[in-house]
Amino acid sequence: MSANPTPKRPRVLVIAEAANPEWVSVPLVGWSLAHALRDVANVHLVTQIRNQEAIERAGFVEGEDFTAIDTEYLAARAHKIAEKVRMGSNRGWTTVRLIENLIYPAFERKVWAQFKDQITSGGFDIVHRVTPLTPTVNSLLARKCKRAGVPFVMGPLNGGVPWPREFREAQVREREWLSFVRSVYQLNPARTRSLGNASAIIVGSRHTQSEIPKRFQDKVVYIPENAISRDRFAISTPPKAGDVMRGCFIGRLVPYKGADMAIKAAAPLMKEKRFALDVIGDGPELEPLKALAAELGVTEQVTFHGWVAHEDVQSVARQSQLFIFPSVREFGGGVVLEAMALGLVPVICDYAGPGELVGGDTGYKIEMGTREQVIERLQTQLSEICDAPEQLAEKSAAALDKVEQFFTWPAKANQVRDVYDWVLTNAAKPNPLKHHVSTLTGGDHTQIETHVPYTVSS
Structure with a gap:
């Protein structure tokens, strides 16, 4: 040199x-x-x-x-x-x-x-x-x-x-x-x-x-x-949680992204009217996912938005407090940073890209396992969050700070x-x-x- x-x-x-x-x-x-x-x-x-x-x-x-x-x-x-x-x-x-x-x-x-x-x-x-x-x-x-x-x-x-x-x-x-x-x-x-x-x-x-x-x-x-581009995803705090905790999934609707695992894990809470889920994205699994929601009896609690223009995603995502993303194979995980920039607290599989972006101070990591194990662990985590929603404020603030400082x-x-x-x-x-x-x-x-x-x- x-x-x-x-x-x-x-x-x-x-x-x-x-x-x-x-x-x-x-x-x-x-x-x-x-x-x-x-x-x-x-x-x-x-x-x-x-x-x-x-x-x-x-x-x-x-x-x-x-x-x-x-x-x-x-x-x-x-x-x-x-x-x-x-x-x-x-x-x-x-x-x-x-x-x-x-x-x-x-x-x-x-x-x-x-x-x-x-x-x-x-x-x-x-x-x-x-x-x-x-x-x-x-x-x-x-x-x-x-x-x-x-x-x-x-x-x-x-x-x-x-x-x-x-x-x-x-x-x-x-x-x-x-x-x-x-x-x-x-x-x-x-x-x-x-x-x-x-x-x-x-x-x-x-x-x-x-x-x-x-x-x-x-x-x-x-x-x-x-x-994160500030002009695409304005860094800000999302609305405070009401009586119903709200989560969102953003991604291509294919098996490895795990939208089905998010729906199954949240289903017990959705049946109790304690949780609602927005699914943002399109793909070959869209119709099977709609059928899954109907089978589980949570159609009213899951909103399928289909494809949404990238610049418009935040208007939907900001209505949530959690970003539910149990994808099992992400190289980078840019969508995780976008969610954090909106003040959402990520709940992700502890593997590859997302696992390198999210720490215990900024979100929740689900240990990798079989599909059934991931669903069970995710369900347990979501239940704990809904039982103590006050824990989200500190993690949301830390996520915003992490994005601003590094990402x-x-x-x-x-x-x-x-x-x-x-x-x-x-x-x-x-x-x-x-x-x-x-x-x-x-x-x-x-x-x-x-x-x-x-x-x-x-």
């Missing part, structure tokens, strides 16, 4: 193939981080041409603030192939990612062709690849940047959390056949070269950190991928800026989430600790 002083505002080429302010999931993460970084660095964004019009509507100027690269001719073909191979919409996401990964190198080749002269002549202090988020996609640029003497930063990388063994049936129903052999990607020599040539590797989860070989762990910085996009940009300073100087390696992690573990957390037996790759 260079001993030169850090530029007041480092010049950063941010590469985010997926970056779109009008979409959700990975494209929104790519856009939000790239946009927030403009407050701490001089940023030029490079993205896919499909995002051009939305980015221009957001006020960016093509050629000045961002550059759109056109590999749509390949992406369109890959999309058609993926739709056929996955055997149904909204399923088989590992298969979709694999097909996308195969065409991604064409994008980086075009990026290098267009920006080679600026990178090699010192026009940028750092090249930062934000998306793809998946750690299975290697980078051709890492080696080229290293040869040019320009630090290359990857991340946040996240994904591939193992399916809980108790939920193999849901894994099959999601047509996640490739997830059984996903770990094979770690054998790819190109992956080792990418990690070796990177100056810093930002990981968005402890699982992803565990997949980084030991010899590269000194480059790793843990920063969860998700954050807004401006906070995230400052955390990444610490990484930039680290690779450009001899500054100490940053640990931006040290205080947050200590609240999850009850002390300083410097080793990889997760809720499944992850072991750092050798």
Whole structure:
């Protein structure tokens, strides 16, 4: 690493193939981080041409603030192939990612062709690849940047959390056949070269950190991928609870998200007219979930809102005091942060992404187990909450404070800026989430600790 002083505002080429302010999931993460970084660095964004019009509507100027690269001719073909191979919409996401990964190198080749002269002549202090988020996609640029003497930063990388063994049936129903052999990607020599040539590797989860070989762990910085946009989710306290406790579920209605477990667990309380549940989302399980509510005799206590525009979700969610989210496989868990930003107290399965965002001070964690065990444990927790609703106020306040301190996009940009300073100087390696992690573990957390037996790759 260079001993030169850090530029007041480092010049950063941010590469985010997926970056779109009008979409959700990975494209929104790519856009939000790239946009927030403009407050701490001089940023030029490079993205896919499909995002051009939305980015221009957001006020960016093509050629000045961002550059759109056109590999749509390949992406369109890959999309058609993926739709056929996955055997149904909204399923088989590992298969979709694999097909996308195969065409991604064409994008980086075009990026290098267009920006080679600026990178090699010192026009940028750092090249930062934000998306793809998946750690299975290697980078051709890492080696080229290293040869040019320009630090290359990857991340946040996240994904591939193992399916809980108790939920193999849901894994099959999601047509996640490739997830059984996903770990094979770690054998790819190109992956080792990418990690070796990177100056810093930002990981968005402890699982992803565990997949980084030991010899590269000194480059790793843990920063969860998700954050809150204040203009999308206004941070505020929800209405006080009345005679009926209200919870909400937000998510795609598929088996592993656990909406059925939320309904079953809350059913006894709903029959007693002590609890009501809002289900926000759509998917193949919508009609079966409605039938389940009818079977349990709680149709009047469960409101199915269907699909709701992202910017309108908070108007429904703010009527609740609890966010009930027993999903068994979440990489990041951004929806948990959105709920916390509204003052809702999360009740989640203690596994993967949500388990790394929620501590005992901010919510409730349900121990993983079989579907029946999760329902039983969730039912017990909800009953305890309804018996003593006064306990929610302190957790709600702590959740709001945690989001404000660590999980807004401006906070995230400052955390990444610490990484930039680290690779450009001899500054100490940053640990931006040290205080947050200590609240999850009850002390300083410097080793990889997760809720499944992850072991750092050798």
